[in-house]
Structure formats: structure tokens, C-alpha cells
Amino acid sequence: MKSLNIGIIGFGTVGCGVFETLKSFNEITVKKIAVKNINKKRNIENFDNSLLTDNPYEIVNNPDIDVIVEVAGGINPIFDVLKTAINNGKHIVTANKELLAKKGSELFSLAKEKNTVILYEAAVAGGIPIIMPIKTILCANKITKIAAILNGTTNYILTKMAEQELSYETALKQAQELGYAETDPTGDVEGFDASYKISILSTISFNKRIDINKIYREGITKITPQDIKSAKELGYKIKLIAMGRVLDDGKIDVRVHPMLVAKKHLLAKVNNATNSIMLSGYPVGDLVFTGAGAGAEPTSSSVVGDLLVLASELEITNSPLPQSICTHNETAEQIDIGDTYNDYYISITTSNNPGTIGIIGTICGKNNINISTIMQKGINKDNTAEIVVLTETSKESDVQNALKELIQSESIKNINNLLRVMN
């Protein structure tokens, strides 16, 4: 294996995990680490403070460094820092999903031009091997669908809501106390993090560049204990699902939203902070990859794995292997959520009148929606009723139109939630 000198940018949980894991691999030497505050006490035994710099450009302009490990995250200043690194002929190993989702196209084009590689196993699903398998051993496949749990924080919150019958707010607070959720949880709970990851996965799976701004995204903040209870009674669990599909006409459907997942589905069985990716392709059929989606140790497995594979390749040749180079020049034609077809769960508060079910049925029928189940969930003190509707496969825009009509009706007090269903 070729000896590599590396520089690490970012020295938080993941950076420290990578540093610790690298201690077992003599062929990789950490030359320099860029941090925000070089005076902060580091919780690493016998740590040599002279490794630190607060100037990342000192690393990417250092001619002794072969590979940049970027675990800092964010766009600024990292985008410019990594462009400088690539312009200087350095290879990149990164865990930065936001950067790849938003600026990947530009970075990969530059890397191709400069004959360097960008590896990013750690950017999606932490320790789960998925990027390299798709690019290597699965490359005979035409992948047509991915459905995945890619965010541990939201899966933890939804698991606790279901197991302990907690409200969203209480479960979020527990997750924050345990370090599963950040003080500002927006990136996780509103689905941004999952949307970056599904954007990356869809790009390499479908061989087309995905526009992150065209990914439909909906978080878990509106899920109520009542939704979870109703789902359970109907034989489902609620999960935040990141999904990518190639439609028959070649258009691409990529989105992130909560779904009712049938209990028999393998993704329904993935609990707490665990991640899981189901991939469907031809000829391989359905595969499911499950493991820890975050954390210092699992993530360091992917970062150091990328580094060791790169060192192994560089021992033999200075040319990047074809499978390490981005070849996705074609842009995906992404469809709007309104044009997708789904099964739906609709939770409605109605007045408790005899004709209400008839009104719901009529409005759905008029909008081409076949109802498969309609369930009254009990009468409230104010003589309103909670009604849950499950539909057969319907067009999203039809469902949205039906909801607009329903809310006009005097019998309908509120549309509490609309969720899509995976059977």
C-alpha cells in the first residue's frame, strides 16, 4: 500500500474518530489538522498540538499532503478550500453531504479535469457501505428505486414517539439530551439532511445529476401521537423516508417525507438511530443495507476505508480508476410531487354528523381517488370526530384538490395530516 500524507479539515466528533482509527494504519500519516480554535482542549491521549492550524489553506496548499480529509461540513469556506485542494492536485475524502448535494457537479467536474478523485462513503449513511458498492460490485445493475431511512435523529424521535407514546416535542427534547439531535434540529427534523443524502445516492444510482432544489422535502414536525396510533392500528409504522425512483418514461422522482410503512416491510423494522437503505435493481433484485448512520466510529470506518482503498490504488497507478471518477454529465428530469402517484393516509377532524363519511367519499370520488379504508377514531368532547382515510394509488395533485374541496365543506373542521403510504 502506498504511504499517504493527509491533512484533516474539521476536528469535531468525526474528525477525532478518524484520527483515532488511523492510529492502526502506519501507511497513513496525519500531517496537519485545521480547526476553528487551536487553543481548545482536545480529548485525545498524547495529542501533539503542533498538528493544529486555524488556516485550512495551509493544508490544501501544502505540497507534502496527498489527500484532504474534509469532515468540517457546510459550504463556506469549505467549497473554496476544496476547490483550491483539487486545483493543487490533491485527492479528497469527504463526509460533507451538503457540499456534494449543492456543489457536487462543479467539484466533480474540476476533479475530473485535474485527475484527482473525490471519495465520499461517509457522506451517506455513516458506516454503511453503499457508495462504493454501487460504484463497483453493483455496477452491472440498472438501479430503479431507492427507499431509505437516512437520518438517525428523526428515526430515533419517531421510534420513541411510537414506543413510549410521546409527543414530537418531548421525543425531540429526549433526543437532544442524549446527543441524537442538535440544539437547532432544523437540518434533521425538516428533512434537509436526508434530502442531501438521497440526492447523492440518486445521482450515482441513476447516473444523472439531481437538482437538490427540485427535491420535494417534508419533515416530521407535524406528526402527532394520534397519527402514530392510527398507523399502528392499521398495521404501519411512521418513518421519514428518502426515496428516489426512475419512472418508465425516464423521469426521476426524488423526495423526502414521512410515510406509513407496512409493518412487514424491512424498513419498518429499523428503529432508533439506525439507518437502512433498500435498493432495487436489475438483475440483483431488492437489497437492504442496515447499520449505524452516524457517530464517530461508524463514520470513521467509511473515511478510513476510502483512504485505504485510495492508497491501495495509488500503489499501482497514479491514474484514478474509472469507477472513482464521476461520469454523471446528464441532468435528471425531476418530476414535481404533484405528478407522483401514491397511496395516502389522510387524518381529518369532522363534525359528528351522519352524512360526513358520504361527503368525504363523494369528494374523493369526484377527484379520482378510490378509498380503501375509512375509519372513525372516536368522538371528541366538542362533538367533532376524528376520521382516518386510506386511499388506493392516486395522483398527488388529485389528492391536493380533494383536500381543498374537503376543507370548504361545513362538515370538515380540519385536515390534520396527509401522509403517503408504503406497502
Place this chain on the structure above:
Amino acid sequence: MKSLNIGIIGFGTVGCGVFETLKSFNEITVKKIAVKNINKKRNIENFDNSLLTDNPYEIVNNPDIDVIVEVAGGINPIFDVLKTAINNGKHIVTANKELLAKKGSELFSLAKEKNTVILYEAAVAGGIPIIMPIKTILCANKITKIAAILNGTTNYILTKMAEQELSYETALKQAQELGYAETDPTGDVEGFDASYKISILSTISFNKRIDINKIYREGITKITPQDIKSAKELGYKIKLIAMGRVLDDGKIDVRVHPMLVAKKHLLAKVNNATNSIMLSGYPVGDLVFTGAGAGAEPTSSSVVGDLLVLASELEITNSPLPQSICTHNETAEQIDIGDTYNDYYISITTSNNPGTIGIIGTICGKNNINISTIMQKGINKDNTAEIVVLTETSKESDVQNALKELIQSESIKNINNLLRVMN
């Protein structure tokens, strides 16, 4: 990607699947196919019969052929045929688990000497990517444990026995009618197939050569509907588990036997002919890979994946990459089943006397076995009783001694089954 000329040895289900899948990849040309009977009608559209030969040596001695795809199976004549191929400088892609388990050491040494590679993703778990991920992206890990369902036939039979309350014989017959089991099912139901696969997986995971003859192996033919029913009542499913572990002293424990798997365990949720591999390592933690473990299409994904990765590497360099070469020169010190520690399920037929439970408890205690559950399952017409015992973690040799003592007792009519338990 480099254009490759290949020869295929074996043209059954998998061979035909590979041939069909390769039609999408112009860079790989099938030059010749070795079959047993060149006159047999092939169920492939526009098939060119002149591709066929009944002499595999015609392929491995053909200087125009770069890579041999071997999907024939068995040791003779394949071992000699592939040695000839390697001596002629050809690379090998094989699905032959028996050959690798029994003769891998010799083949890999020869390949290393001749600077050729042997790839075998298809030999373990069909379409599930596991061999290449372990050798590449997971290579930063110290893998300490594998627990897997590696045989689809037995998993299908056990699933049907549980779901439809069938006897082993009836479920086997159904599996045979559906093509999931062969006319002579021995290789599957007695655990030989799973033992070859866990031998290969353990070798690459623990970096030590495994002696297939030292793998403890027990099939599923003795599992009764009563065992499955008792397991269910206790919160378990019965699965044929292939397991490999590194013990604290560096010794290796590799075995194949049926186990009671706790229902909450992800492996308990893998049904029908599906395969699943749980791998535990540091720093990655636990990973689970699930998918189709057999069949023409999934297996062809792995065979063609190996071919395309090889073609990609050969475009850049004629030297095999370090991760494609076998480096397992050290032989594992495998422990005897008698020296392993497990939790146990013991099914016993006793006479229906008041003192029987006391006798079982006393004999277990004398042999250092702590009982965690003891359950009488009902009285038979001949006034015997069925008793099920669950133990805490105990040494196998102690358990075997206890069984010998138990059967001496007048109250104990029969030891019906002894199964190990995974919680």
C-alpha cells in the same frame, strides 16, 4: 473500460443468467462456453451454438481469452481446469463456494504467483455485495463476528414450517416442487452449502485461513413442528445460522447449526429464500446486508459486477490491485464446538412424575448449567410430558455431559433436540 474476452464454464441457470446480463455490456465478449452436453437445447433467443464446447480445457488454453467465468460448481474436474487457467495467466471469476472452501488456499497461492486475480462475489449470498465491500470499503475494520443466513433453501423450509405449521418433510417437498430445493437436498439441508460460504466469509473477515473440516456443521432435518411451536411461544424463530467469531484469545469459532433467534433480532425477520449477513466490526459496529442469496439474476449481478470492476482496473494497470490479492497466509486456530459457550434450548420427553423437574434441575446444576426457563408443554397420551428448558450461557461440553446423565435417568424418556439460542 478495457475490452475483455471471456470464456464461461458451466451453462446452467447461473451461466445463462450471466450470458443474458452480459448482453448489455459491449466491452465484454463471450468467446466460448463449456458445457456437458453441446446438443442440449438452450432456452436463449438467437443463441449461437458454435460458442459451445464440451472441453473446458479448450477455453482455459485459448490465448484469446482473458478471464474465465466458472459457474459449473464442484471440485472435479474444475479444480484442475482452473489451475490450468491460472497457469496460463488468466483471471478467474467464480461462484464455486465448494471449490474455494476446499481448495481456495492452493488456488489463491497459485494466482498470487502468476499475478492473476480470483474474484468470487457470487460464491457467497448470491446478489448481496459482501466480498468486495469487506475487501475494500470496510478494510479499516477489525471484524470480530459474522452471523448469517446463507442458505435460501433451508430458510424457505423453516419459514414454511413456521408459517403453515408443516412438518420438515412436507416443507421440503414443497421447496422441491418450487425449485428451491434439489432432488437430493443433502448439500443444503445438512448445512454443507452454508459451511462453504461461512468458511469463505470468515477467511476474508478474520484474515486467516479456515479449515472447512474443522467447521462444526449441523443441518435442519431434526427440527420438528414442536420445536418451532415452542420457540414461537418463547419469542424466537428457528433459523439455520452460519457463524464465525474471533474469541478474545485470537482463536476462531466457525460453525453452522440451527438456532433459536430472538424475534427482535434482524436475522429473525429474514424469511423465505432471502439471505442476510450480520457483520460486527470495529469501528463500524453492526451492519446487516439482506437480499436474494441465489437465482440466475441476482447471481449474475455479482459475476458481471466482478467482471466490470476487473475490466475497469485492467484499463489502468496490468497489476492486480492489492485488495484483489489473497493475503491470508496465516491459518486460523479453530476451536472445537465442545469448547464454545452458548445459550441452549433443550426439548425433553419425560415421564409425568412430580420429581422430574427436580431431576433436570439437579443434573443441570451439577454440570454448571443455569436454567433460565423450564416449561412443561403438555401431557402425552402415554403419560409422558414434553419439557422445554432454556439455559443461561453454558459450555457446550457441560451441556453434552448433562444430556448424557439425563438420558440415564429413569424419568427421562428422550432428549428430543438440543438447539443453541441467539438473543
